[in-house]
Amino acid sequence: MRTNYLREKNGNGVSGNRSAMPQLGGDFSRFAGLAEDQFPRSPEMDQVQPPRRDAVNNAVNVLLACTAILLALGVLMVFSATSAISIRAVDNSGGEVGLFSVAIKHLLFTTVGIGFAFILARCDYRLLERFSHLFFALGLALQLAVILFGVEVHGNRNWLGIGGVQIQPSEFLKLAMVVWLAHMLALISGRAAKNFRSFVPALAGFILAVLEIILPGDMGTALIVVMIGAGMAWLAGIGLRVIGFGALGAMMLAGVFVAIAPSRLARVASFLNNLWELPDTHAPTQSDFAQFAFGTGGINGAGIGAGKEKWLSLREAHTDFIFAVIGEEIGLIGTLIVVSLFLLMGWSFLRLTLNNPTRFGQLLTAGAGLWICGQGLLNMMVVVGLLPVFGVPLPFISQGGSAIMANLMMVGVTVSIARGVPGVHENRKVSAGLAARTKAVLKNSAGADKK
Numbered sequence: 444m445r446t447n448y449l450r451e452k453n454g455n456g457v458s459g460n461r462s463a464m465p466q467l468g469g470d471f472s473r474f475a476g477l478a479e480d481q482f483p484r485s486p487e488m489d490q491v492q493p494p495r496r497d498a499v500n501n502a503v504n505v506l507l508a509c510t511a512i513l514l515a516l517g518v519l520m521v522f523s524a525t526s527a528i529s530i531r532a533v534d535n536s537g538g539e540v541g542l543f544s545v546a547i548k549h550l551l552f553t554t555v556g557i558g559f560a561f562i563l564a565r566c567d568y569r570l571l572e573r574f575s576h577l578f579f580a581l582g583l584a585l586q587l588a589v590i591l592f593g594v595e596v597h598g599n600r601n602w603l604g605i606g607g608v609q610i611q612p613s614e615f616l617k618l619a620m621v622v623w624l625a626h627m628l629a630l631i632s633g634r635a636a637k638n639f640r641s642f643v644p645a646l647a648g649f650i651l652a653v654l655e656i657i658l659p660g661d662m663g664t665a666l667i668v669v670m671i672g673a674g675m676a677w678l679a680g681i682g683l684r685v686i687g688f689g690a691l692g693a694m695m696l697a698g699v700f701v702a703i704a705p706s707r708l709a710r711v712a713s714f715l716n717n718l719w720e721l722p723d724t725h726a727p728t729q730s731d732f733a734q735f736a737f738g739t740g741g742i743n744g745a746g747i748g749a750g751k752e753k754w755l756s757l758r759e760a761h762t763d764f765i766f767a768v769i770g771e772e773i774g775l776i777g778t779l780i781v782v783s784l785f786l787l788m789g790w791s792f793l794r795l796t797l798n799n800p801t802r803f804g805q806l807l808t809a810g811a812g813l814w815i816c817g818q819g820l821l822n823m824m825v826v827v828g829l830l831p832v833f834g835v836p837l838p839f840i841s842q843g844g845s846a847i848m849a850n851l852m853m854v855g856v857t858v859s860i861a862r863g864v865p866g867v868h869e870n871r872k873v874s875a876g877l878a879a880r881t882k883a884v885l886k887n888s889a890g891a892d893k894k
Contacts, residue, residue, distance in 0.1 A: 495798045495800075495864065496867050502798070505787055506788060506791040506858070510851075513784055514553060516769075516840060517553075520761075520765055521545075521765070521842045524760045525760075525842065549843075553847050560858075561855065563859055568859040568862075571859065578619040579652075585603065589612055601613060601664075610844070613664045616655070617849060628675060628802075632802065642676070645676075665697075666821075667814065714730070714831035732767075736767040736768065736771035742774050743775075747773065750771040762836055763841065766826040769840075788812075788816055792816065793812065799861075811856065815853065822837040823837070
């Protein structure tokens, strides 16, 4: 039997890092249908454990630092990537459109997203678990509204117009699905985890979410959701054989949706051709232009704002292909910085997952990591030509109000889960108070020196 920190073992109702967590003896499979706060807990799980507390605090600090750096870089690169379309829009409108209006809107959505993330981080994560069904139902309802009344852009009906603002509900459905799926899978433990029927309710809701996303034509988001769901299901105890059959079915369904859409079929054919050929300089594709951007940037880059491909050739330079703009303007150094930041975020999500004492917290944090880091990896693989183009943004960097807000809200929920680990909230309050007192002392000392 393979070892996994999050999977059930020997019939115990315990999940998590077995070397770091207290063990609960006996058979607790009869509690599989209870809510998490009704599970038996050993006294040690409610006691502050300094190694776990410090590991969680360090991981949260790394996660927040990486998020802040990626956000700052994203705002800067969106201003640069939209400079071409912004100048053209101003010229074509005779001055009626404001300069950098797209980038300013992105900055506004980023600010709002930070506010939502702060609120969610301060909330008790148990409230999120308690109302997870409501959040998931609202997400499904919004996505259903997209199917019925959605706005079509570039052949896909993925947006919903609300009061003059277009939102992409599938991004918020991803957030709601991660919370709901973590709750549903957390209810299954012990012997129940070995019975596939126990997973049927969670599987039914998951399939419904995927179908609602893929029907309007959003293949990219559907693939991300499938990746998240498969990872969380495996961590919850579903065998690889079952997941393999599910993946095979998903691939067949994806093949059908690719075959019936000429644009998707052309992108897949272009990808397969580019695997064995050099970029076509006479009739370049979107991926070819991205390769030209990386080649122009070299090691140090052409300089922020000095990229050429965004002016005419590279479509969606500020959204799905912003990683190519980074490669052209900041060079190999800039791309490696972005990759390193996502790797650090992956490390922090892993540490938070392994050191969380609750099954719900483990599954939710793992789902958040699969979403943010997995989507970031897939986006970069698309841009460098290792995957066909399927249209997903680079988290925290690409322009897109719904995506940036959903990503930040997911970080806020993750921090809320981390604050629920015994000792973490109190330790962070003490640290904040100590920092404030130190600042006051230094300020008083500086004032005394002036006198």
